[in-house]
Amino acid sequence: MALMLETGIAFVKTSVSPPLARLRPRLLPTALALALAPVATAALANDTAPATDAHQLDAITVTGSQLQARAEIDARRESAGIVDSLSADDIGALPDLTIAESLRRIAGVTTVYNDDIGQFASIRAAHPDYVPVTLNGLSIATTGDHGEGTRKINLQVIPSGAVQQLQAFKSLSPEHDAGALAGLINIVPSSAFDAGQSIFTATVGSSYSTYMDVPDDNSAGRDSKHSPYGRSAQLSWAPTFANDTIGLMVTGMYQQRPRTQSNNVVTNRLYYNDQGAAVAPTSPDWNGVAAPDSFGAHSYTNMFTKHGGTVRLDWRPNERLQASLFGFAYYSDEQETRNTNRVFNLDQHQDLTASSGSARIRGVDSQWRYNDFNRDQMGLQGNLDWAIDDDNRLRVDAGRSRAWYQSTRPFVTFVYNPNTRLDYDMSGKLASFDPANASALLDGANFSNRNTYRDVREAHSYVSHLRADFGHNADADDRGLGFTAGLEVRQMDMQRDIDATYYRQRQATLEGISFIPDFAIPGYSQPALWLDADQFWNNVVPTLAVDPALSRYNSLVNDYQYDERTVAGYINGLYSTDTLRLSAGLRLDRTQFDARMARALGGQILEGQAKASDSASEWLPYLNASWSISPRWKLKASASQTLGRPNPESIATVENVDELELTINRGNPQIQPRRSTNLDLGAEFYFSDGLGMLTATVFNKQIDDDILSVSQQETIDGQVWTVTSPINGERTRYTGLELGVVNSSFAALHPALAPLGASFNLMLVEGKSSYLYQGQKLALDQLQYQSKVAGNASLFWALPRGSEIRLSANHQGKYLEEFAVEPWKNIWIKPFTTYDLTAKWMINPAWQVRLEGRNLFGAQRGRLTGPNGDLFRADLEVGRTWMANISYRY
Known part of the structure; x- marks a missing residue:
């Protein structure tokens, strides 16, 4: 295990000064050693000694991270299955921008990022489409990332301020969504009746982004992007009425954060033999050199704004009856301007070495794109929980939610075909190239417009969900035989509509409407031309001729409507004693879908x-x-079968074209659901009188008819495009181990260490996948989105009066992002380790100041490609973020 950790961390050592490089790798093993320190002693102690209440310790005031660590220990101990959680204060204890980023702190859960912002969550290295997200146990609507029609829930929109608990279910029961192929995440919203809930809380804050180098000279949108400062505010009001039988929870939030990014890219590689002929890298006469096919850079300016709130009304007239009504609405807006500069379609390489050579330049371009991404999420839920008598309980839940996505996307690319050569050197951190005609690459008259369009993409998703659950002798403290049974109905409606206007090519040049930015573009070693966007869109575009056929094609080809109806019933038999809880259940799911989309043939809409x-x-x-062997030891085992239904986009999307990245995504109406057989075996050991917990879980999944996205290269109009479509694989298997240690206080070792706490978790996964494509069987010893190693470590020190300092590390190993038919063109995400810091100072019981540092060492995200998945494809510079907040609680 130590070897795996050292290997995962080593890649970050080279980009920092020597003192920091010596500090960084120590946190994960240090946290592990500290967390395990009391375990050996506890393991040798009398195992029959009763565990004391973790919250009753003389002379220790439990607050902050220590209190939340104990809450998570208690939640794991009390659950019948393998469930991990984060409580409210722990969700906000570190500078995570989204709850997707908070979830990566849980053992076995990783985050899937959009550049440097966490959007989706994965359990046990599975694709986020396999991980349903529920709110209070009910499904919520999603439009995926860009309205494309996926099942993954975008957690970028939902803020943490209104969340009381995040739960990650690894073992499943028949009452859970059958589509929880890899696990399920449940969001529990805050209530006025939560323990320790303040009547009123207000927080205001500011953020500072260290990387704001990209100028906003031609940025579009309502807000300027030159200032590194952001701002935020959160409010909550939680009064109770009528002798504490009615509770009201109102929350509101606002956040605005600027960001710039630089993304340097070498899209693919070319391979040659000693005679200069192009070959595959699997060919025996390949000369061992991977030559670049392009040099490019994307320069972004971004402004993220989100706001919204929740209202929850609870009624608890007595101990047997609880009812609530919960509404939420969140609105997110991202204004992104992207300038892209490339020399591409390089060929005829000469004088090749491992890091240098020369090549012919067939294309140079300057691209400008603006994206105004709007992502909104709203819904209304009601629930009733009625303990009819001592043995019987009825719960009824109903909800309807809506997700909306809209993006306005003007785009233009100007292309020049010089047909001359360049020399390049890739030995440094950033590649450099020297073209033979550098001055011609800065002459706007040489560049003519190719793809020019405006489109508006709009997607809606609605989910209605009704469920009723009945339990007899089924509560956690009931003994003997019992059962649970339930019925549910879920309706999902998704649709996307695109309105596009495309203009004819070669009608304008960059002459008079371009400039050279005062910015050294990372990854593009020459000066470059940027578009004067205002002049172009206001003065030039009105003079361009529209291409009506192409406009119609792109307005219709990606439109779809998808309706899915699920009716399910389940029954689960239970047997419980003081030490043993067994359950066996069966679920019947019946699903029907109807999809409608455009008819396309040969590039024409029918x-x-x-x-x-x-x-x-x-x-x-x-x-x-679940078997409590002793007060300290517990074993848990689970076996289940779950489904992974195809994404609506896999069925209903004809074609999705991205001219910027030269990619095409196509659907497959014949795709079949995947089926997973899941086995889990876990052991839990509780030590230090309930202050600490050690967990180990082994899991195995076998997925039949797995759905994979497979890519191949196609040449269209002289350019090489990557075309991706979903297929059913033959069989996917993966086996893993989750280890977790939490020690909320080291008082058992020495009283002076009572304020110190530590946590550590690690996931190791080995997987194999194979699939058929065009009659050929391809195999890989890794799954899509599967990191072979991922882990977290935290150290926290409680200071007087509730203040504390917390340092945390998160590591995610290399994983496969996209399959390709030619394995050497697979796209991999580089290993990524971040370090985060929180310092909290309680001025008095009402006032709190918090300073947070995100990505302290400025780790860069990146992609890899090549025969061994170790060749540079792209790096993303995002910098660090510092945040300061002040809170008032009453």
């Missing part, structure tokens, strides 16, 4: 719509066991 419909019923078995 009249009418294509339709696809299907229905299927699935019987899914579940077994779970």
